[in-house]
Amino acid sequence: MPALLELICPAGSLPALKAAVDNGADGVYLGLKDNTNARNFAGLNFDAKSLTEGIRYAHNKGVKVLMALNTYPQPDTVSRWHQAVDTAATSGLDAIILADPGLMAYARKVHPNLRLHLSVQGSATSYEAVNFYRERFGIQRAVLPRVLSLPQVENVVNNTDVEIELFGFGGLCVMVEGRCLLSSYACGDSPNTFGACSPGHAVRWQQTPKGMETRLNGVLIDRYADDEKAGYPTLCKGRFDVQGETYYALEEPTSLNSMEMLPEMARIGIAAIKIEGRQRSPAYVAQVTQVWRAAIDAVKKDQAAFKPNPAWMAQLNKVSEGSMSTLGAYYRPWK
Amino acid sequence: MKLPNFPKPLARFVSTLPSWPASRAFAAAGNLLAWPALRELDWSHVAGRRFRVQVSDLGLKLYFTVHANGFRALHNGLADVTFTATAQDFARLALRLEDPDTLFFNRRLLIEGDTNLGLSVKNMLDAVELETAAAGMPAGMGRVVMKLRHLAQR
Numbered sequence: 051m052p053a054l055l056e057l058i059c060p061a062g063s064l065p066a067l068k069a070a071v072d073n074g075a076d077g078v079y080l081g082l083k084d085n086t087n088a089r090n091f092a093g094l095n096f097d098a099k100s101l102t103e104g105i106r107y108a109h110n111k112g113v114k115v116l117m118a119l120n121t122y123p124q125p126d127t128v129s130r131w132h133q134a135v136d137t138a139a140t141s142g143l144d145a146i147i148l149a150d151p152g153l154m155a156y157a158r159k160v161h162p163n164l165r166l167h168l169s170v171q172g173s174a175t176s177y178e179a180v181n182f183y184r185e186r187f188g189i190q191r192a193v194l195p196r197v198l199s200l201p202q203v204e205n206v207v208n209n210t211d212v213e214i215e216l217f218g219f220g221g222l223c224v225m226v227e228g229r230c231l232l233s234s235y236a237c238g239d240s241p242n243t244f245g246a247c248s249p250g251h252a253v254r255w256q257q258t259p260k261g262m263e264t265r266l267n268g269v270l271i272d273r274y275a276d277d278e279k280a281g282y283p284t285l286c287k288g289r290f291d292v293q294g295e296t297y298y299a300l301e302e303p304t305s306l307n308s309m310e311m312l313p314e315m316a317r318i319g320i321a322a323i324k325i326e327g328r329q330r331s332p333a334y335v336a337q338v339t340q341v342w343r344a345a346i347d348a349v350k351k352d353q354a355a356f357k358p359n360p361a362w363m364a365q366l367n368k369v370s371e372g373s374m375s376t377l378g379a380y381y382r383p384w385k
Numbered sequence: 386m387k388l389p390n391f392p393k394p395l396a397r398f399v400s401t402l403p404s405w406p407a408s409r410a411f412a413a414a415g416n417l418l419a420w421p422a423l424r425e426l427d428w429s430h431v432a433g434r435r436f437r438v439q440v441s442d443l444g445l446k447l448y449f450t451v452h453a454n455g456f457r458a459l460h461n462g463l464a465d466v467t468f469t470a471t472a473q474d475f476a477r478l479a480l481r482l483e484d485p486d487t488l489f490f491n492r493r494l495l496i497e498g499d500t501n502l503g504l505s506v507k508n509m510l511d512a513v514e515l516e517t518a519a520a521g522m523p524a525g526m527g528r529v530v531m532k533l534r535h536l537a538q539r
Contacts, residue, residue, distance in 0.1 A: 063512040065481075092501055093508030100512070250501035257469075257495060280490050303490075331511050334484035369487045 053213055055315065055346050056322035058116065059339045060220075062094045062329055067104045069336040070113075074343030077114035079147060080104065081328065086134045087118040088171060089328040090245025098137075105142055114144040118328075120169035122150045122228075122242045132156055139164045147193070148172070149228050154187035168192040170217070171228035171242070175202075177209035184212050191215055193324060195227045199382040200311060204318045213321035219338060220326020221371045222306045222378060223247070224286040232285045237267040253283045264288070279303070279373045287371075303372035308380050309345050309362065313353040334369055341365050388537050391442055391472040400444030408458035411438075411447045415456040421521030426509050428453060434502055437464035442471040466498040466506075480534040481515050 059075035061067035070078045081087030083095045096104060108115045117138045123131040131153055138146045139161035146164060148154050149171035157164055170193040174180050183189045191213040194203060207214050224230060230247070234240040237252035252267040261273045264283045271288030274280050281287040281303020290299045306326075308315070315323070323346065325338055341362045349356045367375055391399075399407075428451050438447040448459040470478070474493050477483040485507055488494035496503040515534070519527030 063508070065511060065514050068514075091508060092505035093512070250504040253500040254497075255495060255500065256497055262492070262495065274492065276492070278492070280492055330486050331481070331484040331507075333481050334487065337484075369484060371486075371490055373490055 052319070053321040055312070055320060055350065056114075057339070057342055057346055058215065058322050058324045059335060059342075060325055060328040060330070061104065061335065062089065062091075062327075063332065064096070064100045064104055064107075065332040066328075066330075066335045067115075068107055069332040070339050071108050071111050073336050073339035075113055075339050077116055077144070077322070078104075078108055079116040079118055079324075079328070081118045082134055082137070084130065084134075085121055085243070085245035086123075086131050087328075088120050088241050088245050089118075090121075090249075091329055092250055094329060101137075101141060109142070116145045116147055116167065117143050118147045118169065119153065120147055120149045120171045121245050123153060124243055128152075132160075135161065135164070145191070151183075151187070154183070154189070158187050165190050167215070168212075169228075170195055173226075173228040175206075177206045180206060180210050180212050180214075184210065191321060193217070196222065196225050196306060197379050200314055200318065200380050203320075203380075207318050207320070214319075215322040215324055216308070216315060216320050216380075217306055218308050218312075218323035218325060218342060219366060219375075220305055220324075221282065222301070222304055222376070223284070224300055230286075233266070236269045236271075236285055247284045247286075248282065255283070281372045305366075305370035305372070305375045306378045307363070307366050307370070307375035308377060309342075309358045309366070311377065311380050312345060312349045312358075313356045316349050316353055337365060337369060388473050388476055396443045396472075402445070404446045404448060404461050405458070407445055408448045408460075412449050412456035412458040415449075418522050418526055419518060420455045422513055422518035423510075424455070426513070431502070431506065434465045434499070435459060435463065436506075437467040438475070439467060439469040440472050440475060441469055442473075464498060466496065466500075466503040468503065469495040469497070477537070480530070480537060482534065482537055 056076040058077040058079055059070035061070055061078045061080045067078050081089055081095045083097055105115050119131060119134050135146060135157045144165060145167050147167040147169045149169040154166060157166055166187060166189045168174055168183050168189045173195050174183060174192055175195055175198055180192045189212060193215045196217050228242060231240045233247045237249060239249050241247045248266055254265045256263050261275045263270060264272045266283060266285060271285055286300045287303045289296050292299050325342060327334055345362060367373060432452050433450055436449055448461055450457050450459060470493055474488055478485060485494055519530050
């Protein structure tokens with residue numbers, strides 16, 4: 051039977067992985083402690099020991115483990131990415147999530163039995179693009195960027211054999227996935243090569259008489275009054291002076307929450323729902339996994355009667371960036 | 386059970402205390418309760434860096450460093466990184482009931498100074514299993530911590 055609405059949850063540490071497994075994830079995704087993945091933060095992620103223990107724990111409970119290798123290798127350090135693929139292939143992982151075609155070619159050639167997923171960072175938005183990756187590299191699943199409406203997603207699903215995974219919940223960005231260079235302008239590092247949008251070394255928060263200031267490499271990107279909710283310290287979520295007016299010129303800090311569209315996603319045949327947040331703590335993973343497990347079970351039981359429980363929505367809003375959420379591009383009545 | 390706020394009269398009393406004895410008490414308690422689980426971590430990049438924990442509702446400021454042998458109290462002064470939150474929120478963080486990013490979005494947690502240092506310590510602590518930490522605590526304290534977490538979760 052093809053996969054339907056598998057719940058794929060983030061793990062930045064072994065306790066987070068266990069929280070996902072214990073609260074009902076069908077799969078967890080994780081990364082190594084370096085810039086081979088797009089959550090390259092100090093102290094986060096897995097080394098050989100925690101990876102082995104994490105895979106053992108998840109597999110004992112029938113939960114899949116996926117590894118994100120979703121940054122773009124650079125010529126002088128490409129061996130690090132190749133080693134990461136080799137580690138994934140020999141450690142018994144269920145799939146790797148890739149964005150770079152060169153890395154896909156390597157994985158396909160050296161480890162033909164390793165299951166490949168196309169990362170959201172690959173930025174494939176059409177079935178032609180998805181099928182191209184299928185033909186050339188044998189990918190078995192694609193994570194679609196968060197820029198398509200559900201009818202557009204359905205068009206992709208109807209024209210490919212590749213399983214389609216959608217983001218269900220978590221932080222949103224400007225969604226120029228795999229192409230975004232915004233943070234490079236302020237700090238010289240971009241998520242595609244460094245593995246983080248706003249590296250910790252460049253971020254400074256400071257409480258001042260005017261409010262809490264967020265700076266990226268010295269550049270003031272936002273100032274919050276005491277009663278204002280905060281967002282991640284990324285340029286895309288900053289407030290800027292544009293022709294004398296200061297406002298969120300690119301986007302407001304907010305999280306995606308697509309729960310009310312779950313019945314439609316089930317009807318279309320979406321293989322998996324991804325929860326964002328490898329940078330977050332085990333407490334978040336436990337809370338969000340629990341809510342989405344209950345919601346997906348409810349949809350599978352009775353699609354027509356499904357309505358998001360208000361308590362679930364309140365719980366998700368509580369952990370959301372800026373404490374609010376949106377359906378993003380999924381719901382767009384116009385074409 | 387919701388973790389209670391710190392009682393106001395007691396908070397007023399605590400805020401009058403000098404920070405050096407409080408920092409010493411914190412370091413001693415940390416070495417006794419938490420260090421058995423934390424000693425396995427690689428603290429080399431953190432050694433000698435100065436931490437300040439400000440408990441905002443108590444007006445309490447704790448200064449300390451972390452070395453290969455555990456926590457060491459410091460006299461007040463400059464800190465490399467400062468964490469500010471209420472006693473209740475620090476307790477919820479320690480019991481793994483709250484996610485620091487959630488508290489940050491809600492303006493209940495502030496990290497000032499060297500963000501990378503703060504982030505790295507947060508992630509290192511996240512990678513320690515609470516059960517392991519509790520098992521390393523002396524005199525049944527671990528059971529008390531797990532019980533408290535269980536009660537506060539409901």
